[in-house]
Amino acid sequence: xxxxxxxxxxxxxxVYQRPQHILSRLASRWRxxxxxxxxxxxxxxRLEKFSPADGVxxxxxxxxxxxxxxxxxxxSVLQDFIADAIRQERIEDxxxxxxxxxAVPLAAELDPRGIVYDCMDELALFKHAxxxxxxxxxxxxxxADLVFTGGPSLYNAxxxxxxxxxxxxxxxxxxxxxKGTSDHALQAALPRPRLGYCGVIDERINMxxxxxxxxxxxxxxxxxxxxxxxIDPNGLPRHxxxxxxxxxxxxDLPAFIxxxxxxxxxxxxxxxxxxxxxxxxxxxMACGRPSVSTSIRDVVEPYGHVVSIADTPEDYIAAxxxxxxxxxxQRARHADELAQAIARTSWDKxxxxxxxxxxxxxxxxxxxxxxxxxxxxxxKVA
Numbered sequence: 001x002x003x004x005x006x007x008x009x010x011x012x013x014x015v016y017q018r019p020q021h022i023l024s025r026l027a028s029r030w031r032x033x034x035x036x037x038x039x040x041x042x043x044x045x046r047l048e049k050f051s052p053a054d055g056v057x058x059x060x061x062x063x064x065x066x067x068x069x070x071x072x073x074x075x076s077v078l079q080d081f082i083a084d085a086i087r088q089e090r091i092e093d094x095x096x097x098x099x100x101x102x103a104v105p106l107a108a109e110l111d112p113r114g115i116v117y118d119c120m121d122e123l124a125l126f127k128h129a130x131x132x133x134x135x136x137x138x139x140x141x142x143x144a145d146l147v148f149t150g151g152p153s154l155y156n157a158x159x160x161x162x163x164x165x166x167x168x169x170x171x172x173x174x175x176x177x178x179k180g181t182s183d184h185a186l187q188a189a190l191p192r193p194r195l196g197y198c199g200v201i202d203e204r205i206n207m208x209x210x211x212x213x214x215x216x217x218x219x220x221x222x223x224x225x226x227x228x229x230x231i232d233p234n235g236l237p238r239h240x241x242x243x244x245x246x247x248x249x250x251x252d253l254p255a256f257i258x259x260x261x262x263x264x265x266x267x268x269x270x271x272x273x274x275x276x277x278x279x280x281x282x283x284x285m286a287c288g289r290p291s292v293s294t295s296i297r298d299v300v301e302p303y304g305h306v307v308s309i310a311d312t313p314e315d316y317i318a319a320x321x322x323x324x325x326x327x328x329x330q331r332a333r334h335a336d337e338l339a340q341a342i343a344r345t346s347w348d349k350x351x352x353x354x355x356x357x358x359x360x361x362x363x364x365x366x367x368x369x370x371x372x373x374x375x376x377x378x379x380k381v382a
Contacts, residue, residue: 019099151167
């Protein structure tokens with residue numbers, strides 16, 4: 001196998017998270033083709049190609065239609081784009097990797113050696129989820145050779161649906177989030193204490209918690225880093241001590257996080273967060289920063305001993321107050337505990353383990369194919 005053809009509902013240049021971490025590492029072993037959802041309402045229908053990382057080529061379709069995502073309206077156009085590009089790039093020996101079941105129809109005319117479904121989120125529970133998503137996921141479970149899940153909760157939910165399901169929770173590039181990074185210019189002038197969040201800002205964030213913190217402690221500076229999607233920006237809480245800084249580059253995140261006194265995971269407890277495994281949790285930990293989370297299952301069970309857990313506004317604010325009141329010795333001791341917790345995981349290890357499973361499945365497929373050919377030959381001779 002020489003190439004991974006990946007279908008993703010997330011764009012490569014969106015928030016840098018699981019797909020980019022894993023695929024940029026797998027690209028040292030195989031060529032990675034990353035196919036995004038189409039750009040809509042374009043005057044010219046075309047397939048844009050660019051290379052954001054060594055060994056990674058992004059294919060970004062541009063279509064004239066207006067239906068979002070891998071919608072049926074675009075399937076025939078996208079199939080033509082992909083077939084032409086595969087011929088042009090001379091891709092003949094490949095596996096397919098899905099991040100979204102909505103792309104399953106695009107593989108109907110492809111001939112992969114194998115199929116991976118990396119189920120990083122329960123997309124059917126997200127806001128505006130397409131009605132076709134669950135039926136297509138059922139098809140994907142039948143067709144896939146390997147299923148990876150983004151955390152223990154998803155693993156437990158999916159393990160009975162396929163014979164080869166493997167749990168790969170969020171991980172971290174600890175070296176990237178090293179201590180001692182200089183403060184980011186966008187927050188350098190803000191007084192302390194600073195409490196911060198980085199990540200996508202959508203229906204999964206409990207805005208009431210953010211609002212309550214700002215009201216209870218006007219002296220706290222609350223820094224919110226990340227793109228606002230699927231919700232109305234006009235509905236965000238607005239106070240002088242809340243700073244909405246928008247999407248920032250992955251390279252800038254350590255400078256933000258290392259400048260915060262408390263890191264925030266103010267997730268709403270709803271259907272969209274029932275199975276999440278937040279990448280930012282480990283990034284906060286790699287910076288040695290204390291954090292407060294609501295009771296997300298994949299935070300509580302493995303990391304509840306080093307992450308403060310609180311759900312109500314009163315308890316969440318109290319947990320932040322407690323962290324801010326710690327002595328230097330308590331802060332140093334907690335930083336050591338965080339370092340021990342993340343020492344057991346890395347995106348390098350995750351990508352290596354995934355690659356090993358793919359190679360083993362690929363070898364097994366070769367053996368099965370050879371056995372079938374021998375059986376066919378024996379039948380002809382007989």
